[in-house]
Amino acid sequence: MISRILLMSAALLVMSCGGSGSGSNSDSSAGTGSSNAGSSNTGTVTLAGQTEVWSDQINWTLSATAEGLNSADVSFQLAADNSGLEIDSTTGLIQGVATTAGVYDLVITAEDSAGGSAVESFSFTSNAFIAGHWLMDLPSSNEQLLLIISRNGRASMTKSSAVGEIDSICNGQLTILGDAVSGSLSCVDAELNRFALPASGTVVVGSSITLSDFSFADSLEDALVEGQFLFQTQADVFNFGSIVPGVYAEYSDIASGISLVKVTADGSLTAMMPSDVGFQNKNSRCGLSGSLEADVIFADYEFESLKNALQVFEATVTLTDCDLGSTALDSLNYNQAQANALGASVLDTLADAQSFKLYFPGSGNSNESQNAGYFRYVQFCDESNQLTAIAALLKDDSEQFSIIACPVEES
8 A cells, every 4th residue: 555554543523514413405494584673674594595605605595585575666785794696686696606715694674665674683604625635744854744524524634744654543523614714633643542633613715725723743743722724726627526537546455465446437436356457466455335425516507716626525335354464463353345435536647547545434432443544546448448557567577477468348
């Protein structure tokens, strides 16, 4: 493996994402709000529609209606608390637009020609879209923290040395509410020391996440009380929530074997054996199968604003027949069925091909089974079913008489 497989100490802390357990896609009536103090209302204003959205989401609407006024000539006004929202004065329609993340107070006034009026206040939440890769440098120890977050707040973080060796890994669920993020990650280091890592702070979408409650120590045992993760961009093709189809190989310990998985356009993952591509003398280290979790909300997004995001996906995976080696960490049982996983796609410069990182939190409770870990798979056969540069790398002296080829697609 590119990095080490690590045991997790505790199950994911399950928290709702997108605020207050309702998520950012619920279509619920906002009700009649709360009347402004000191107002002399002769009617009431009701707001219907989606009052909690993602900051880049645009396909939503809110609709204000007035009761107790002359409906023939009611006009609406909106004080939008710097949210950028506007209301149609005649219809009361608030059309969805991309908004700055935050929790806003919307004050809607309805008036008729006879002097009747109603004023109501409503809460509107725009949750930060923070899916992607976020990086923090630790200069004193020449280490890096890489934070991967899915749209729904599923998070994994690794601490790695200057040569890329993983020293710690954390998994958990973050709550995203407006421009704030909070939660707790379950972590373990290379010596199997387990610890919980609280994390809370503020977000600048597409720029940075500043965590103010972040007690992480570097290898020199210098504790951080605040850290700033910077957003990383590296994508030419926008395929958020998916993996480019092909056959992928995990080859961090070629001497003990490789792992192969086939990824299809519909998001299914199927384990393969080394012999399926012609290897005669390589063992299979672990069988990976499963499926990506569909994320249909992206039909509601302005894609241009997200094209630079590194692709992040959620998946359900099964690991079988894992035989990773004889060291203490490698000898643990990583087999698990229908486990939640988080991944991220990135271009592998060595192979000039796609690759994906896969984080699985495991059960967090046992040294015997369902352990947490991290894989890095690199495309072995591309979308055109042609070998990438990784094939030549994996054909070492033990395979000099092997005929390596991409599997023939069945017609």
